Amino acid sequence: EADIYQTPRYLVIGTGKKITLECSQTMGHDKMYWYQQDPGMELHLIHYSYGVNSTEKGDLSSESTVSRIRTEHFPLTLESARPSHTSQYLCASSETIRWETQYFGPGTRLLVL
Amino acid sequence: AQTVTQSQPEMSVQEAETVTLSCTYDTSESDYYLFWYKQPPSRQMILVIRQEAYKQQNATENRFSVNFQKAAKSFSLKISDSQLGDAAMYFCALADTNAGKSTFGDGTTLTVKP
Numbered sequence: 001e002a003d004i005y006q007t008p009r010y011l012v013i014g015t016g017k018k019i020t021l022e023c024s025q026t027m028g029h030d031k032m033y034w035y036q037q038d039p040g041m042e043l044h045l046i047h048y049s050y051g052v053n054s055t056e057k058g059d060l061s062s063e064s065t066v067s068r069i070r071t072e073h074f075p076l077t078l079e080s081a082r083p084s085h086t087s088q089y090l091c092a093s094s095e096t097i098r099w100e101t102q103y104f105g106p107g108t109r110l111l112v113l
Numbered sequence: 114a115q116t117v118t119q120s121q122p123e124m125s126v127q128e129a130e131t132v133t134l135s136c137t138y139d140t141s142e143s144d145y146y147l148f149w150y151k152q153p154p155s156r157q158m159i160l161v162i163r164q165e166a167y168k169q170q171n172a173t174e175n176r177f178s179v180n181f182q183k184a185a186k187s188f189s190l191k192i193s194d195s196q197l198g199d200a201a202m203y204f205c206a207l208a209d210t211n212a213g214k215s216t217f218g219d220g221t222t223l224t225v226k227p
Contacts (some may be wrong), residue, residue, distance in 0.1 A: 033214075040202065042219040050213075058214070090158065100146040100208035102215065104158035 003027050006091050006105035013081055014113050021076045021108045023091030031099050032074040034058070034066060037088040037107075043090065049074055051096075081112045115140040115206050119218035126195045127226050133180075134190045134221050136205030146208040147181065148215070149190045153201040161203070164188065192223075200225045 004025040013095040014017055023032065030051040035043040035058075045058030049068040063085070064078050074093075078085055116139045126132035138147070149161040164172045164181050171179050176196075180189045192199055205218040 031213075040220070040222065043204065043217045045214060046190075048214060059216075092158075099181045099213065100210075100215070101148070101160055101163060103160075104150075 004029040004091065004103050004105040006089075006108050008108060009106060010109045010111075011016065012111045012113065015080075015082055017081050019078050019081050019110070021089055021091075021110070023074045023076070023105055024072050025074075025093045025103070025105075026072060027093060027095075027103065028071065029093035030071065031094045031101070032068070033092040033094075033102065034064075034074070034076050035092065036060060036062065036087045037090055047076065071080055081110075083112045085113050086110060114158050115142070115145075115207055115209055115216050117216050117218040119203075119205050119207050119221050121221045122219070123222045123224070125224040125226060126192070126193055126199075128197060130195055131191060131193045132195055132223065134192075134203055134205075134223065136188045136218055138184075138188060138205070138207045138216075140207060140209060142209050142211055144210045146210075147179075147188045148208065149177070149188075150178070150204045150206060150217075151199075151201045152204065152220075153198075158204070158206040162190065179182070195225050197225050197227060198221060 005038045034047040044060035046062040047066040090107045092102040094102045145166045147164045151161045152158040174194045202220045209213040
C-alpha cells in the first residue's frame with residue numbers, strides 16, 4: 001500500500017465553518033494532487049502542486065485553497081463550508097520522474113449540513 | 114484538451130469468467146501514458162495497469178491485460194478469471210507528459226457475481 005494519509009476520514013460539519021483536510025505522504029514525492037469525487041462518480045482535479053511553494057488550480061473550479069510548505073504535506077482548506085461542498089476529497093501524489101503513476105490516499109468524506 | 118470516455122457505467126461478470134471494460138480517449142499529444150485504476154468500495158484507489166503509448170506491446174499484470182489500439186485511441190481492460198475481490202469502480206486515465214497532469218474517465222462499476 002502507498003504511504004499517503006488523509007485525515008479526517010469522515011467529517012460532518014455545519015455551514016459556515018472553516019475546515020482543513022490534511023494530506024501527508026512519506027514517499028518524498030514532489031507532485032501532489034487534490035481531487036473531488038461525488039459518490040460513484042468521476043474524479044475532478046481541483047488543485048495540484050509541483051513541489052514546495054508551488055500550487056496550481058485544477059480543471060474544476062473550487063472555492064478551496066491549498067498550501068505546500070513542506071514536501072510531505074498538502075492541506076486543503078475551505079474558509080466557509082457550504083452544503084455544495086459535500087463530497088469525497090481524494091489526495092494523491094507522484095514521483096517527479098515517473099509522475100504519471102499516482103498514489104492515492106483513502107479519501108475524506110465531507111458532509112456539510 | 115484531452116478526453117477519456119468510458120461508455121459502460123456498469124458491468125457485471127460471473128466469478129471465474131472474463132470481462133472487458135472499454136475506454137476510448139482523445140489527445141493531440143504523441144507522448145502519453147494510459148492507466149487503469151481500481152477503487153474498491155470505501156477503499157483506496159490503486160493502480161491496476163499502466164501502458165506507455167510508445168510501446169506496441171500490450172501491458173499485462175497477472176489476470177489483468179489491456180488491448181491498446183493506438184490508431185483507434187482505444188484502451189480496454191480485460192480481467193480474466195474474475196474474483197469477488199475484483200468488484201470495484203474502475204477508472205481509465207490518460208497522462209499527458211506536456212500537461213503534467215492526468216484526465217480520468219467517468220468510471221465503470223464492476224459487479225462480480227458468485
